[in-house]
Amino acid sequence: MKDNEVLVKVEGLSKKFCKDLKTSLWYGLKDLVSNIKGNKGERKLRSKEFWAVKDISFELRRGECLGLIGHNGAGKSTLLKILNGLINPDAGKVIMKGRVGALIELGAGFNPILSGRENIYNNGAVLGFTRKEIDDKVEDIIDFAEIREFIDMPVQNYSSGMKVRLGFAVAAQMEPDVLIIDEVLAVGDVRFKTKCFNAIEELTKKCAVIIVSHSMPQIARICTELILMNKGEIEVYEKQNLGPAIEGYYGIVGNNKTAEIGSGVVKIENILINRQSGKTFETNYNEPLSVIVQLSGNANIERVSIRLTFFDVEEKPVAQISSKNDQFDILSSDNFEVKIDLEHFFLNIGTYNLHLAVHEINDLNKEGEVLHIIRSVARIEVKGNSYYAHAPCLMKAEWSQ
CATH class of the missing domain: 3.40.50.300 (P-loop containing nucleotide triphosphate hydrolases)
Known part of the structure; x- marks a missing residue:
């Protein structure tokens, strides 16, 4: 060849099935008789049938x-x-x-x-x-x-x-x-x-x-x-x-349900992405991204950390931002907000679920008690002109020859 x-x-190519076995057997018998009479060809959907x-x-x-x-x-x-x-x-x-x-x-x-x-x-x-x-x-x-x-x-x-x-x-x-x-x-x-x-x-x-x-x-x-x-x-x-x-x-x-865990002593009240509220957000590859987390605090908690983790639709973590990793101190109060700015958002074109976590910072300057975690707090759809499907993150570099 x-x-x-x-x-x-x-x-x-088309194939239909019936949702009910008894009805399916009845339809099969009718079709068999119809075929014997020479009436072949595609038939319209009947009650309880659907196109697979x-x-x-x-x-x-x-x-x-x-x-x-x-x-x-x-x-x-x-x-x-x-x-x-x-x-x-x-x-x-x-x-x-x-x-x-x-x-x-x-x-x-x-x-x-x-x-x-x-x-x-x-x-x-x-x-x-x-x-x-x-x-x-x-x-x-x-x-x-x-x-x-x-x-x-x-x-x-x-x-x-x-x-x-x-x-x-x-x-x-x-x-x-x-x-x-x-x-x-x-x-x-x-x-x-x-x-x-x-x-x-x-x-x-x-x-x-x-x-x-x-x-x-x-x-x-x-x-x-x-x-x-x-x-x-x-x-x-x-x-x-x-x-x-x-x-x-x-x-x-890629539309996962929101789930929450934690003591709730310090609680995430709302989240804004690019100064907009909602559940689903659109952004473009390589453009700035701004996240504002609004929280309610507690007098017994002095310092907290905030962690943002981006998951793909297969629930694999592909990127993370952490105040602890960036050595940024967040002081808790009755009501406060924290702003996170990314100069460039390098995640590839696709859909991502954002998980948000708040931990207490203990006396050893380490993350301690889980105060509030919201899984799939937001869904971010990344648009753009280019597409490289192998990798979740596309980094920009300076090139020379």
Whole structure:
């Protein structure tokens, strides 16, 4: 096959499900009778039905990697199952060329009573490889999966991580023309995940890859194009410039609820960002940011510290500001406010949750009692013209040659 040939072509793909099993069986019987009479084709939604996938179209060539992103229930896994032939669509068509490898469900395709080695040969045969071709690959598969001492043990005795390692090793080392991967790579340790994504980068040079993941750094690292799905439909479809799709994903999933802990002896009463109140704020990358924290104090507390921590939508801390770290003394009183000014806000384009913490400063000049912590006190949406999806922080430098 040609290097630039279209390996996956999807046109107007749609699939509906019914929320109620009894109703679903009744509809299935009616559709069967209708099909026998020759009345085929897409039907409108009926009571209790919904579109899991609606009017999806795209093309994928060798050397391209398509990422499918969206919240849980957006239709990503349903789309992958249609692509892999596990379920049939209600409308549209899928054209796949060459050998297709898939890692969709944990342990899918494995016979639990057979050993890992026997399952390698079974899976290879399903992909269309001869026994000699599998013989040439089997040692590489075992080494990649890192389960050599367990390879002749029944797969039903494998842990979830071992099943994923073996499944991915078979899918990757057999080098199919099209590789489909669902969120199963979320299982396992960080080291093996890194190993998998390195392998995917190499595979992308030789085949077409479709992957579902909720990790935007991983998606941005390996994908050449992205589809953001919402309620079964394509909300954003971007090639090369993946920023708008990732930003749209963060906008959908990045709204965390506020939670509070602490004694409340000194209490956060309000917060202003760029002199505006509210819950959601917009700012631009590399522009100044001003935060005003308004507090009510207590006569028994003389000094406090304030800490601002910015979390991404995956709840990973990506930046922090601390009065204690900046050696700034904050004196408590009945009612007071503290202003924090950043000359440049270097967080990358995206959505961040701000956590705010107030601690007492004890006689040893260290942070002591937790007075008040508000998690997700504000949501900050960073806009801008440039986008580098690999890193949460973009620093500015002076350049010379």
